[in-house]
Amino acid sequence: xxxxxxxxxxxxxxxxxxxxxxxxxxxxxxxxxxxxxxxxxxxxxxxxxxxxxxxxxxxxxxxxxxxxxxxxxxxxxxxxxxxxxxxxxxxxxxxxxxxxxxxxxxxxxxxxxxxxxxxxxxxxxxxxxxxxxxxxxxxxxxxxxxxxxxxxxxxxxxxxxxxxxxxxxxxxxxxxxxxxxxxxxxxxxxxxxxxxxxxxxxxxxxxxxxxxxxxxxxxxxxxxxxxxxxxxxxxxxxxxxxxxxxxxxxxxxxxxxxxxxxxxxxxxxxxxxxxxxxxxxxxxxxxxxxxxx
Amino acid sequence: xxxxxxxxxxxxxxxxxxxxxxxxxxxxxxxxxxxxxxxxxxxxxxxxxxxxxxxxxxxxxxxxxxxxxxxxxxxxxxxxxxxxxxxxxxxxxxxxxxxxxxxxxxxxxxxxxxxxxxxxxxxxxxxxxxxxxxxxxxxxxxxxxxxxxxxxxxxxxxxxxxxxxxxxxxxxxxxxxxxxxxxxxxxxxxxxxxxxxxxxxxxxxxxxxxxxxxxxxxxxxxxxxxxxxxxxxxxxxxxxxxxxxxxxxxxxxxxxxxxxxxxxxxxxxxxxxxxxxxxxxxxxxxxxxxxxx
Numbered sequence: 001x002x003x004x005x006x007x008x009x010x011x012x013x014x015x016x017x018x019x020x021x022x023x024x025x026x027x028x029x030x031x032x033x034x035x036x037x038x039x040x041x042x043x044x045x046x047x048x049x050x051x052x053x054x055x056x057x058x059x060x061x062x063x064x065x066x067x068x069x070x071x072x073x074x075x076x077x078x079x080x081x082x083x084x085x086x087x088x089x090x091x092x093x094x095x096x097x098x099x100x101x102x103x104x105x106x107x108x109x110x111x112x113x114x115x116x117x118x119x120x121x122x123x124x125x126x127x128x129x130x131x132x133x134x135x136x137x138x139x140x141x142x143x144x145x146x147x148x149x150x151x152x153x154x155x156x157x158x159x160x161x162x163x164x165x166x167x168x169x170x171x172x173x174x175x176x177x178x179x180x181x182x183x184x185x186x187x188x189x190x191x192x193x194x195x196x197x198x199x200x201x202x203x204x205x206x207x208x209x210x211x212x213x214x215x216x217x218x219x220x221x222x223x224x225x226x227x228x229x230x231x232x233x234x235x236x237x238x239x240x241x242x243x244x245x246x247x248x249x250x251x252x253x254x255x256x257x258x259x260x261x262x263x264x265x266x267x268x269x270x271x272x273x274x275x276x277x278x279x280x281x282x283x284x285x286x287x288x289x290x291x292x293x
Numbered sequence: 294x295x296x297x298x299x300x301x302x303x304x305x306x307x308x309x310x311x312x313x314x315x316x317x318x319x320x321x322x323x324x325x326x327x328x329x330x331x332x333x334x335x336x337x338x339x340x341x342x343x344x345x346x347x348x349x350x351x352x353x354x355x356x357x358x359x360x361x362x363x364x365x366x367x368x369x370x371x372x373x374x375x376x377x378x379x380x381x382x383x384x385x386x387x388x389x390x391x392x393x394x395x396x397x398x399x400x401x402x403x404x405x406x407x408x409x410x411x412x413x414x415x416x417x418x419x420x421x422x423x424x425x426x427x428x429x430x431x432x433x434x435x436x437x438x439x440x441x442x443x444x445x446x447x448x449x450x451x452x453x454x455x456x457x458x459x460x461x462x463x464x465x466x467x468x469x470x471x472x473x474x475x476x477x478x479x480x481x482x483x484x485x486x487x488x489x490x491x492x493x494x495x496x497x498x499x500x501x502x503x504x505x506x507x508x509x510x511x512x513x514x515x516x517x518x519x520x521x522x523x524x525x526x527x528x529x530x531x532x533x534x535x536x537x538x539x540x541x542x543x544x545x546x547x548x549x550x551x552x553x554x555x556x557x558x559x560x561x562x563x564x565x566x567x568x569x570x571x572x573x574x575x576x577x578x579x580x581x582x583x584x585x586x
Contacts, residue, residue: 130514190502192512196515198495200571202491202551203574204574206483206487213581215480216577218481219582220423221423222485222521225522226518229515231578232571234572238568242567249559252559258495258497259491259545259548263546266534266541269538271535277494278493278523281500282523289509
């Protein structure tokens with residue numbers, strides 16, 4: 001890994017929370033000279049310019065990637081096939097492409113298909129960070145500090161490209177972890193995608209109450225935390241859940257089954273069974289989740 | 294309401310997070326002279342003494358309530374029938390009893406049955422506050438500040454008893470709200486009891502993974518917040534869910550149905566339907582939950 005890595009031109013396609021925070025972190029680390037942002041929303045790009053997240057906004061993705069050293073695709077995963085297809089003919093031979101998609105098997109398949117000969121320049125990655133807020137206004141340079149960055153290099157991926165992406169994320173403060181794509185999608189289906197389904201469904205269930213406003217008015221911190229991630233971008237999570245539905249459907253089934261077990265205990269008036277369920281959950285949480293950053 | 298309310302002897306039965314915080318808040322407000330704590334756990338009572346939550350620990354609940362002005366039953370709701378039966382013969386005629394139970398129909402029925410002639414001295418109540426931590430060590434005097442205190446007085450309840458309990462909770466910084474018992478149980482079944490079932494079930498589902506330790510190791514803030522309340526006391530929540538199961542079972546059914554709707558969209562590859570679900574949840578959360586204390 002180069003001791004002093006310098007990126008002359010970073011292109012961020014999709015200047016949201018992740019792409020914007022990546023740009024800010026690399027600027028703060030003085031690793032990047034110029035950041036060009038590409039996006040669909042004019043107002044979001046203007047916010048990114050105003051906040052110094054990007055130095056230039058560019059509407060045309062083909063023009064944007066000219067002379068790029070590093071390109072981060074931070075758009076929802078459903079848009080990536082199209083983005084790959086459009087940038088492929090314009091990619092400089094030395095440019096490195098990476099992504100921040102929450103699913104990896106579909107993104108890698110799309111990149112293999114649409115980047116074609118440039119596929120070895122692509123380093124699949126997924127930063128495990130985020131908040132329920134989205135857009136350039138939500139970006140901040142410390143977002144990735146001490147967070148995992150999952151790197152999923154493929155057999156074809158150029159070693160130098162992996163080194164550049166690794167160095168960039170290390171400069172953001174992230175910890176690098178390598179995973180296989182299928183393993184990644186199974187793990188994050190369980191710890192991230194399923195919880196989003198759980199939270200969205202709970203809000204929808206309560207919102208159906210005839211006096212939902214009053215109902216929510218009585219809620220406390222428990223409900224608020226449980227459904228915090230139901231504030232996440234519907235488009236982004238639609239894409240993630242659709243891309244990973246092969247892993248997600250059995251997880252939803254398993255979860256419905258867990259609820260059915262609790263329901264059976266309730267209907268039977270079996271307090272001991274219910275307490276056993278609650279105790280095992282509490283112990284698992286204490287063992288594996290408490291005090292994690 | 295008396296301008297300067299003084300409680301000579303407060304008895305807290307169950308010196309946990311709620312009972313302990315109530316004692317600390319009244320001490321801080323200089324509204325109480327002496328606090329006697331009763332509980333099953335010797336080590337918890339010793340912690341309460343050490344932290345100044347209580348002034349005396351008493352093993353015998355009958356001895357404890359002698360000369361009491363105010364008695365807060367802060368024990369899990371499943372224990373309340375027995376506690377009411379034991380204190381009924383020993384209650385001073387002027388003593389006021391209140392509770393902090395998360396369900397109200399069952400607690401009121403138990404009080405009516407077991408307190409007998411003393412039932413008019415009982416003021417059913419429920420402070421909407423808590424954390425996932427329990428025990429006297431978790432207590433702090435600000436727990437109830439700006440939180441709702443649900444008051445559920447019955448036709449028989451003495452007006453003076455209601456005034457005392459009201460004044461005590463106001464001194465803790467709580468906002469007083471009156472509800473009917475059935476209404477209370479329906480509302481909190483939805484915004485509190487169901488979310489606990491949801492969180493406990495999600496942890497149990499993930500904990501069944503063959504490599505659960507590694508799985509949880511990859512989780513981020515989303516999962517952590519979603520299942521925070523799975524750290525809550527299994528005994529307390531067993532009692533609450535059992536007491537309120539008539540309201541809770543249909544809520545669990547409705548929630549399973551919401552999950553099934555999402556599952557159908559996933560299986561059908563219907564991204565538009567999924568996005569619609571996520572969007573309506575996000576909007577409901579933004580409208581009703583964001584910026585609430």
